[in-house]
Amino acid sequence: MTFASTLVTALCAASLVLADEPAFIQNAGYQQSAYGQYPVQTFVSNPNVTAPIFNVITTPGEGVSNGSHLFVSPRGTAVSNPSPMIVDAGTLSVVWSAEEYGTAFDVKVQQYNGEDYLTFWAGETFRQGYGHGYYYMLNSSYDVVYNLTAVNLTVPGDIHEFLLTPNGTALITIYEPLAWDLTAYGVQGGWLMDSLFQEIDVETNDLIFEWRASDHYNLSEAYLTPGTYLYDGKSAQSAFDFFHINSVEKDDLGNYLISARHTHSISYISGTTGEVLWQLGGKRNNFTDLSSGNATNFAWQHDARWASPSSQQPRIMTLFDNGAADFNQSFPESRGLRLAIDTVNMTAAVETSYNSPQRISSESQGNLQPLPNGNVMVGWGSDPAFTEFSSSGQALWTAQFGLINGKATSSYRVYKQSWTGSPRTNPSIAAGNVTASNGTTTNVGAGGTSDTVYVSWNGATRIASWSFLASNSSDNLTTPDQAWRNVSSNGFETNVTVAGAARYLRAVALDADDAYLGASDIFDLQERRRRPGPRVNWQEEEEEEPTETTGDEASATQSEAAATSSTGAAVSLGAPMGLVVGLVGAVVMF
Ligand SMILES: *[C@@H]1O[C@H](CO)[C@@H](O)[C@H](O)[C@H]1NC(C)=O
Numbered sequence: 163m164t165f166a167s168t169l170v171t172a173l174c175a176a177s178l179v180l181a182d183e184p185a186f187i188q189n190a191g192y193q194q195s196a197y198g199q200y201p202v203q204t205f206v207s208n209p210n211v212t213a214p215i216f217n218v219i220t221t222p223g224e225g226v227s228n229g230s231h232l233f234v235s236p237r238g239t240a241v242s243n244p245s246p247m248i249v250d251a252g253t254l255s256v257v258w259s260a261e262e263y264g265t266a267f268d269v270k271v272q273q274y275n276g277e278d279y280l281t282f283w284a285g286e287t288f289r290q291g292y293g294h295g296y297y298y299m300l301n302s303s304y305d306v307v308y309n310l311t312a313v314n315l316t317v318p319g320d321i322h323e324f325l326l327t328p329n330g331t332a333l334i335t336i337y338e339p340l341a342w343d344l345t346a347y348g349v350q351g352g353w354l355m356d357s358l359f360q361e362i363d364v365e366t367n368d369l370i371f372e373w374r375a376s377d378h379y380n381l382s383e384a385y386l387t388p389g390t391y392l393y394d395g396k397s398a399q400s401a402f403d404f405f406h407i408n409s410v411e412k413d414d415l416g417n418y419l420i421s422a423r424h425t426h427s428i429s430y431i432s433g434t435t436g437e438v439l440w441q442l443g444g445k446r447n448n449f450t451d452l453s454s455g456n457a458t459n460f461a462w463q464h465d466a467r468w469a470s471p472s473s474q475q476p477r478i479m480t481l482f483d484n485g486a487a488d489f490n491q492s493f494p495e496s497r498g499l500r501l502a503i504d505t506v507n508m509t510a511a512v513e514t515s516y517n518s519p520q521r522i523s524s525e526s527q528g529n530l531q532p533l534p535n536g537n538v539m540v541g542w543g544s545d546p547a548f549t550e551f552s553s554s555g556q557a558l559w560t561a562q563f564g565l566i567n568g569k570a571t572s573s574y575r576v577y578k579q580s581w582t583g584s585p586r587t588n589p590s591i592a593a594g595n596v597t598a599s600n601g602t603t604t605n606v607g608a609g610g611t612s613d614t615v616y617v618s619w620n621g622a623t624r625i626a627s628w629s630f631l632a633s634n635s636s637d638n639l640t641t642p643d644q645a646w647r648n649v650s651s652n653g654f655e656t657n658v659t660v661a662g663a664a665r666y667l668r669a670v671a672l673d674a675d676d677a678y679l680g681a682s683d684i685f686d687l688q689e690r691r692r693r694p695g696p697r698v699n700w701q702e703e704e705e706e707e708p709t710e711t712t713g714d715e716a717s718a719t720q721s722e723a724a725a726t727s728s729t730g731a732a733v734s735l736g737a738p739m740g741l742v743v744g745l746v747g748a749v750v751m752f
Pocket residue numbers: 180181182183606607614657
């Protein structure tokens with residue numbers, strides 16, 4: 163009998179495999195606060211991750227698109243650990259969370275130089291609905307490759323937009339307070355919150371184009387006055403926010419499309435002169451509404467995008483119409499909109515209205531993402547929920563990650579996209595006592611006959627199964643013939659009950675083809691501590707391996723197998739070795 167089969171025989175009866183808490187399905191108590199404002203779970207193997215537990219309100223119907231992941235950024239008074247997050251679109255388990263960034267906005271995948279990047283804003287936010295922070299671009303190993311911000315202004319970059327163009331530039335928004343004459347509104351020593359956007363060069367963070375709302379819009383075009391909500395106009399932080407820019411895009415004609423929530427308008431801006439070429443909605447609307455007002459009456463809206471090339475008439479535009487603000491309920495519910503905009507005859511018509519079956523009214527934030535198969539994903543902004551719709555506007559599924567209308571949890575936008583992550587860290591293994599972030603230590607499976615070992619790998623998207631290597635006598639766990647059990651990965655964390663029979667345990671992550679992805683430290687169940695393991699020599703086809711390996715073959719296998727060194731990080735297969743990541747000013751490059 164081989165070592166492995168002996169161990170399997172010894173442990174089989176007692177083995178039990180469980181993963182993390184799955185999403186709720188149509189749980190009646192969820193929206194009634196049965197699990198709190200923002201139901202979460204924590205993990206034994208990684209104390210740095212606090213994951214929302216979703217509730218699926220309507221289960222996915224036919225025709226759901228195939229994007230592998232959801233991209234969210236939960237935050238709010240109920241969210242003690244705000245973070246950018248990647249969630250599995252099938253299971254709603256968290257895949258990656260990085261609390262070190264704190265409050266994040268607009269987490270999504272964008273392409274730059276032919277490569278996928280995970281991009282988002284992170285920084286400090288203010289209750290008035292703007293922020294001061296930085297725009298991050300992370301590669302598939304989660305290295306910060308670029309860290310960008312606004313150029314030559316009194317404040318850094320704002321939360322609302324970080325959009326890459328096909329030309330190697332990025333579009334960002336800035337909220338800059340300016341001393342301003344507001345005596346017409348009875349405010350002495352007034353402040354205006356100006357809205358700007360900049361186009362910047364990603365490689366150099368240099369400024370390419372800048373546009374300032376106060377150069378083109380009057381204060382009277384706002385649907386609010388100083389004194390409304392938190393905008394008393396008396397200080398830089400509570401400056402009168404007359405415009406509130408919240409999306410910017412550049413089209414193939416080189417002009418910009420912007421959304422301004424406080425003027426209920428979407429404007430098309432000349433890419434050369436900055437002049438307003440036309441405005442849709444608001445007090446200066448230039449379009450005849452062919453839908454009896456429904457194409458131009460949007461209010462407090464977000465996320466205006468072109469969805470067709472400029473050569474096509476009418477042009478197709480999408481947006482998220484909140485229809486409400488924290489301080490004004492203009493319409494009973496929010497909607498996504500797909501509009502036909504004829505820029506020759508200057509007409510606008512509703513093509514599709516995407517309304518939530520729950521009649522959600524979102525008072526801030528929100529987005530509409532067209533999906534590759536014609537569906538759309540709507541993030542309900544201040545309401546922690548999303549709905550995927552068919553192209554005709556039929557809701558296919560809805561899930562929540564906090565209480566709808568609870569005002570305590572939100573995600574600025576929600577996207578459904580595909581992503582492959584190969585973190586530089588090793589998989590994390592743990593057992594025994596766990597110390598929560600509040601300092602409380604809990605005994606989870608320590609001692610006795612029921613030892614449970616937990617494993618996870620923050621950010622790794624390709625794990626299909628875990629091969630657990632085990633030994634009672636040696637902590638040299640390096641080869642597949644030491645495999646004790648193969649356990650399919652299901653969720654962020656996989657747990658396996660060892661039942662005290664093996665002292666040393668190590669987890670090896672395998673992909674769907676059983677190829678090696680990475681190996682954890684070695685966990686000593688007797689001393690309840692882990693230590694870095696020696697390099698793993700992983701051969702995919704065990705049965706073809708000779709019993710004795712020559713030195714040459716062994717070293718060849720080592721370099722092929724994306725080996726894990728005891729001190730270094732796991733390098734994913736195919737990644738160039740000797741990759742150097744350096745910091746150059748605010749921009750990290752490699
Ligand atoms: C393993 O995970 C499952 C699912 O979360 C949980 O019910 C079970 O209690 C865990 N096992 C132990 C020993 O904690």
